[in-house]
Amino acid sequence: MIASSTKSTPGSASEPAVPEPQATQRDVRPVSPARRRVRMILLLMLATLWAYRNSFAAPFTFDDTHAIVDNNAIRHLWPLSGVWISLRPLTNLTLAVNFHFGELNTFGYHVFNFFVHIVAGLALFGVVRRTLLLPRFAGRFETSADGIAFVSALLWMVHPLQTESVTYVIQRCESMMGMFMLLSLYCFLRGAAGRWSWLWQLGCAASMLAATWSKEVAVVMPAVLLLYDWVFLQSSPGEMLRRRGFVHLLVVLAALRLVWAALPAAVGPSEEAIAKGAEVSAGFGYQGVTAWEYFRSQPGVILHYLRLTFWPHPLNIDYGWPVAHGFWQVIVPGVVVTLMFVASAIGCWRRSPFGFLGMSFFIVLAPTSSFMPIADLAFEHRMYVPLASVVVLVVAVLYGLSLRAIEDESARRLALRTAVTLATLCLIITTVNRNRDYAEHIPLWAKSVELSPWNYRALFTYGQVLGRDGQSEAQIEQLEKSLKIIERGKTHTGLGIAHARLGDTVKAIEHYEAAIRTDPSYVLGYINYGNFRAREGDFPAAVDLYRRALKVQPNHGQAAFRLGMALYQN
Incomplete structure (x- = not known):
């Protein structure tokens, strides 16, 4: 059989026409810049949440004790005059809000700290992105500004060096100050380059004021804004005064307010303040x-x-x-x-x-x-x-x-994405591990003592957390190391409590006596010694010790309560 060699022409009468195949792929629409930025913001938040996922149950530690646990000023939200004290009134107010809703449950405190860190990171993202789009760079970063800003904010937000400002509760003063400083810079930038400049300038000044109410270091922000104006807005001194003199004046006034408020601290607390228990x-x-x-x-x-x-x-x-x-x-x-x-x-x-x-x-x-x-x-x-x-x-x-x-754009993108991914993963893993240290007192302070064996305060704190865990012998070992470096009444008191717990009355009395002799202004030295005497049934001695405590700090509630109990039982 011989195959027919006749070719039929499409569309001929002998054979129906076969339509040309049509493209079945959907049109790929590029992601809009706004949607891409939203995705970046969500990714920043998720990455930071992943890095801090194990931080929300961490207990109070170190300065949290006197700043939160023993801070009577945060026990009531109203009147504000009771909360709006010290050089960091806004920080104190946030602590009072946390205490109002959750008392000493640390979860709410950590949620607030995390929120502050998120806002600070997003402010950094906005500052970097908008700075790169300024006329000063003549459009060089028009396509890369978002990416550079995203990577900068990402690495900053998940960096383990930030854990002390986020997981360590009272250091919200640092993160709040940082958040408001970055917001102040963002508002300054928007006010210089966009519509509603007067509103953005007011936002800049308000953020600066809030930063000074969070921590004193914010006093340097006017200098940062002046340098930013000089470098990125390319302003001459005359142009600075003409266009943005008002906002510069406002932030300087906010800084001067802080300087004026901080003058008493510059020479140390007064004798009256020390008598009332001021931190020295x-x-x-x-x-x-x-x-x-x-x-x-x-x-x-x-x-x-x-x-x-x-x-x-x-x-x-x-x-x-x-x-x-x-x-x-x-x-x-x-x-x-x-x-x-x-x-x-x-x-x-x-x-x-x-x-x-x-x-x-x-x-x-x-x-x-x-x-x-x-x-x-x-x-x-x-x-x-x-x-x-x-x-x-x-x-x-x-x-x-x-x-x-790397000249090839696709290869360069792959290399950059790989490097950023690896760096981010390493930082997140290290941050998670560091937050694991904060989850328990003993590992946190054991590591501190290991790194700084000369630090008497770390040795003392490590000993105290061991004592609270019931490890009195280990507590004594650490406190004695601390005592060899520097003699403090607080350390002697801790040793007195530890020896009393072990039943060694002689050594307990020895250290209690040494505590009030070494530091006659240490109120808790008298109170703990008085408690020991009361447990031993020596109520006259306890009464005398509580009265001596009240001479040092007349308004000390615990000393007054203990004195009343001792007088009743005497």
Whole structure:
């Protein structure tokens, strides 16, 4: 059989026409920029929630005790005059709201801290994104601004260095201050470049005021805004005054209000305040470290902060950072940090964005990392806002390097996404592990003692948490180590309680006596010794001790109550 070689023509009369195949794929519509930003915001929130998912049940720790648990000022929301006290009234008010709805249940406190951190991160996202779209950059980041802002905010929000400001409850003062500082910068930017400028300027000033009501470090914000105006808005001094002089004046007035309110603290608490139980362990001018000792130690602290930015392990809740001595501790770090500062200052003068990032890092750290001595030389929560400068700088530099190193756009995107994903996963895992430390007192303080065996306060606190766990022998061991470093009435009292719990009356009395001899102003030394005497049936001695406590602090409720009970049983 021979096959027919006749070809039929489509559409001929002998054979019906076969239609051409039609494309079955749906038209792929590009995601709108607004929808893409919404997805980014949701992803930022989800990633941060994943990093802090195990933080919401963490107990109060360290300064939470006197700032929250023993703080009578937050027990009532009304009248506000009872809450709106101290240099951080807004922080105090949020604690009062938490106590009103949940008393000492830590869940609500952690939810609020997490919310503050989310808002701060979103504000950072907005600041970076809108800054890159300013006319100063002539459209160079029109397609990449969202991505750079997203990565910067993401790494900042999930970074484990932030746990001390988020999971450690009372350090909401740091995160609240950071949130309002970033909101102030965002409002300043919107007021300079968009509609309703007067409304945004008022928002900038209001955010600045709220920042000062959260923590005193916000006093530096006017300098940050001036530098931002100079570098990114490219304003001359005359143009600054003409266009944005009003908002600059408002933020300066807010800072001056804080300076005026802080003047009493600058010279230390009065004798009357101390008699009423004022805290004297923190603040300016009365912590036993000279301005020179503090200043020469800070370069090493700053370099440590930067190391933790790139390698956030190990973290320590209480460093007890020692004063720097010698060539390697003073000169070498001092030279390195000085060169960084000079480079940042020169860059800022030349209106370099990198110069602004460097100077803003130093400016925000200045109140706690310069020549003004405060109670502790180093704390991780002080990096809450400065960390943003470092992260944004690193992200911008790496993005610029990727443009030069990888010409193919698809390959570059794959490399960047892979790097960001790996970095984010590493940071989240480290943050989760750090939050696991906060979940229990003993591991948290055991790690602190391991990292800072010279820190008498960490040893004392570790001993106390061991004692609350019923480990009296271990408590005594840690408190005796603390006592060898520095003798304090509080430590003697802890040893007295521990020995009394073990039935060693002689050593208990020895330490109780040493407590009131070492620190005659320590009220709890008299009260705990009085409690011991009352349990032993020596009510006359207990009455005398409670009365001595009331002489030190006449309005102490516990001392008055114990005195009444002892008089009744005497």
